[in-house]
Amino acid sequence: MISRPPRPRERGIPEATVARLPVYLRALQSLQDRGTLTVSSEDLASAAGVNSAKLRKDLSHLGSYGTRGVGYEVQYLVYQISRELGLTQDWAVAIVGIGNLGRALANYGGFGTRGFRIAALLDADPEMVGQSVASLDVRHIDNLEDVVRSKGVSIGVITTPAASAQGVATRFVEAGVSSILNFAPVVLNVPDGVDVRKVDLSIELQILAFHAQRRADGDGRAAERAGLELT
Amino acid sequence: MISRPPRPRERGIPEATVARLPVYLRALQSLQDRGTLTVSSEDLASAAGVNSAKLRKDLSHLGSYGTRGVGYEVQYLVYQISRELGLTQDWAVAIVGIGNLGRALANYGGFGTRGFRIAALLDADPEMVGQSVASLDVRHIDNLEDVVRSKGVSIGVITTPAASAQGVATRFVEAGVSSILNFAPVVLNVPDGVDVRKVDLSIELQILAFHAQRRADGDGRAAERAGLELT
DNA sequence: TGCTGTGAAACTCTTCACAGCG
DNA sequence: CGCTGTGAAGAGTTTCACAGCA
Incomplete structure (x- = not known):
């Protein structure tokens, strides 16, 4: 598991993961600008607005780039994601x-x-x-x-x-x-x-309108329940 | 279970469906402009770029607005989708x-x-x-x-x-x-x-780049297989 | 000990295939 | 007979929970 080159990875990263890689990349670049060297899945996930299990599973599709007990090296992960997304060429x-x-x-x-x-x-x-x-x-x-x-x-x-x-x-x-x-x-x-x-x-506006309307509808019947939504 | 009016529907249209309703709406409006009165799920689906089973299932979440053997009345469906999306208010x-x-x-x-x-x-x-x-x-x-x-x-x-x-x-x-x-x-x-x-x-560009790169990678090894992708 | 990497469970979405209505 | 509406199967995605490495 050591002497292998960076590893192009098996082929077959889920679409849902691909769609999130750019978000992780941006969060990482911003950490990099701030001089941060390593980051845990928990922190990176919250910067990217996803939950940490999802982030770890996403990154696991690229390879094992983290260190247990520590987290991910920001610089290295930026490079790996960039490469995976094809951003190392222009x-x-x-x-x-x-x-x-x-x-x-x-x-x-x-x-x-x-x-x-x-x-x-x-x-x-x-x-x-x-x-x-x-x-x-x-x-x-x-x-x-x-x-x-x-x-x-x-x-x-x-x-x-x-x-x-x-x-x-x-x-x-x-x-x-x-x-x-x-x-x-x-x-x-x-x-x-x-x-x-x-x-x-x-289309994006229409989707917002749909949810806004649904919230408004609910208000009529459940105004005082003030957002409890357990079911 | 019978005497109910058109039925605002139980609440709970899947997100994936909501995201497609605006696309259907646009396709329907364009049919309407052309004076089309009714449309089959097959035709509407192809105008919207989805498959017909998906379209029928999506519409079934709004209610039973089609006529078997005939299709959907364009005008009526435009209204129903608009209402569902909250576009009847501004x-x-x-x-x-x-x-x-x-x-x-x-x-x-x-x-x-x-x-x-x-x-x-x-x-x-x-x-x-x-x-x-x-x-x-x-x-x-x-x-x-x-x-x-x-x-x-x-x-x-x-x-x-x-x-x-x-x-x-x-x-x-x-x-x-x-x-x-x-x-x-x-x-x-x-x-x-x-x-x-x-x-x-x-982000959209980055996702495109990912797929473009993957296509290019594949070309090296599988150029002559000309797009066969059975696995 | 603290965190990643990952099986397995739960959930969501898509597609198939056909019963049944107009 | 043609087309909708939908159960059921299948595929993809998220979340949980924990084994195991640094």
Whole structure:
């Protein structure tokens, strides 16, 4: 168990775990900035807003990186998680649709604290083309294929209006991009093997409204029970 | 067990279902716009990007709103889902942090096609205060409590830098807001009974990078297996 | 002794497959 | 006959509780 190199790990980290690794990473980086050297699962879990058993099980999927009786070495764990997430290489990202949201993303400095590089900004509006946003010239969307090839773009971000999103996605896919982050409120159709993640602002609000309404409904009948919810 | 009205349903719709209702709603509204009167679970499911058994089970939590042999009446289902999500009332939303992202949200017209009203924009920067964004005057954050009270804000949106987010959240909570949508990359600490949802752009990118890396790793060893993944 | 790593139990969510209604 | 609604099986996730190493 000693002379092995860092160990790429067996393959097969649960999705739920993958989704939390970035949160742990952020918490660890903040500890690192504060000069903390080691951290227990209890403390790291509370910084990340999860319970400690979950955190330990999550980390156990990466390997045995903790020390019993002590905790985890912050620096080392930052490196292991970064590597696992693929942040030790850097990914070229193209953003299509330079409205307020596209601009917000382009300017979002610490893009996950390294690992990502905005390689191009594209828009369909001639007014927009040529403008400089976050030190990049906005180019016309007709250049999408060129840009993907020449800059080695592997992640496409779509911040266009809903009506244009599917077209852009298709062009990304045909140009060879197989990771897409979609902010447009539509379901994208892509071939197998292409990974689409969706961020939808209005869906999040609707989920909040659902819970808010439920709380309000309960208040009518159970106002004085003041939040006891044992069943 | 028979003479009951349409039935508000027992209470207890699974979280996973709640998260998909907005997607169904959007698909239904788009069918409605096209003048479609009824839709089968198969067709609606494919418009929403899920499988039909899941869709039927999800809808069954709301009640028996379909007709066997026919499908679902679009109009009626739109209404039922809207009601369940609490979109038949309208929710006053305050946005704190009027940078690019805050502006993008403020201008995001069809905020879930009704149900939400942007009631106030707040910022800490004196330069920003007084400017008009999306037909609203940006006010100074010192007015947060006033605004929450006077406009009846029940959902707070945080688009500030990370360092300010916790402070804003605390003020929201103390002012009586118990639903928060957080875009700042920090874990917020709030008392029980307050519902926080997080949208994190860089986390989404990191998850994409993880999968992209995995695909790339596999390619080295299994390029010619061309995507067969039976194990 | 103090903490990690992990079986096993509990729970949640998805998918299958079909009974039964319109 | 076609499609919904749903039991039951299966997969994935969380939590518990503790064995065992530093």
